[in-house]
Amino acid sequence: MKAFKNSLFKYLGIFSTVIGVVFLITLLVDVFHSGMSRISWDFVTGSLSRHAHMSGILPAIVGTFLIMLLTAVIAIPIGVGAGVYLEEYGKNNRFAAFLEINIANLAGVPSIIYGILGLQLFSRWMNLGASFLAGALTLSLLILPIIIVATRSALKTVPLSIKEASYALGATKWQTIWNHILPASLGGILTGIILALSRAIGETAPLIVIGAKVFVSVPNSVYDPYTVLPLQIFNWVSRPQEAFATNASAAIVILLLITFIMNFSAIYFRNKSQGRYK
Numbered sequence: 001m002k003a004f005k006n007s008l009f010k011y012l013g014i015f016s017t018v019i020g021v022v023f024l025i026t027l028l029v030d031v032f033h034s035g036m037s038r039i040s041w042d043f044v045t046g047s048l049s050r051h052a053h054m055s056g057i058l059p060a061i062v063g064t065f066l067i068m069l070l071t072a073v074i075a076i077p078i079g080v081g082a083g084v085y086l087e088e089y090g091k092n093n094r095f096a097a098f099l100e101i102n103i104a105n106l107a108g109v110p111s112i113i114y115g116i117l118g119l120q121l122f123s124r125w126m127n128l129g130a131s132f133l134a135g136a137l138t139l140s141l142l143i144l145p146i147i148i149v150a151t152r153s154a155l156k157t158v159p160l161s162i163k164e165a166s167y168a169l170g171a172t173k174w175q176t177i178w179n180h181i182l183p184a185s186l187g188g189i190l191t192g193i194i195l196a197l198s199r200a201i202g203e204t205a206p207l208i209v210i211g212a213k214v215f216v217s218v219p220n221s222v223y224d225p226y227t228v229l230p231l232q233i234f235n236w237v238s239r240p241q242e243a244f245a246t247n248a249s250a251a252i253v254i255l256l257l258i259t260f261i262m263n264f265s266a267i268y269f270r271n272k273s274q275g276r277y278k
Helices: 001-035 042-045 056-089 094-106 111-125 132-155 160-168 173-201 204-209 229-237 242-273
Strands: none
Touching: 001 242, 042 056, 042 242, 056 132, 056 173, 056 229, 056 242, 094 132, 111 132, 111 204, 132 173, 132 204, 160 173, 160 242, 173 242, 204 229, 229 242
């Protein structure tokens, strides 16, 4: 009976995986078939317009890269620093266990909750409104738990012998962390950072909540309104005209290309770091 249950769950898992892959391939084929005909240099470098055939996505692409850059500048130092502190300096007590559980839980909180928090904290209390900076700060909160968890996991993979050898040669704790532990875990940390940014790059709900715009130009400062690719795609698919749906498919192709590049980079850094200190 036990063998029958194991076989049943095994085949159900295989069947679910196959169905999921089929649906994913069907969706990708449909998107690429609809969008590739619209992709051109004029579309990539053009400005947004209320007319589908005249609309481009340059402000959305620039806004996406700029908000990812600012999000990384804010979240990476805080997230990596928090991960290093909790793993290397934090005490193993009840408070540390409580903090670790809550950080792990925050990584699974729906993104719209972060949007509501960002609306109240950054847009209203800090009077940033629907600015570029408010969006970056909100996305930073979104990916901070992911970076902290990834940093701690990467630090745990460093062999204890490296720490002991460093201490035996007279190095301080900070010298050991900076010169040995962080370089040894850099591949895993970078993988976590890239995957966190890959999640943030596709988020729409928190940016809608804090008031991100659609028809705007390229931002000139962190206090200007902005738009991003997911938000522009959401706007286009909500319109009844077929031409806007084609534009959305083309933008999805470009967003998928950016996401694939980021994920392949994460795989490269992970594979490069594996086995280095074995």
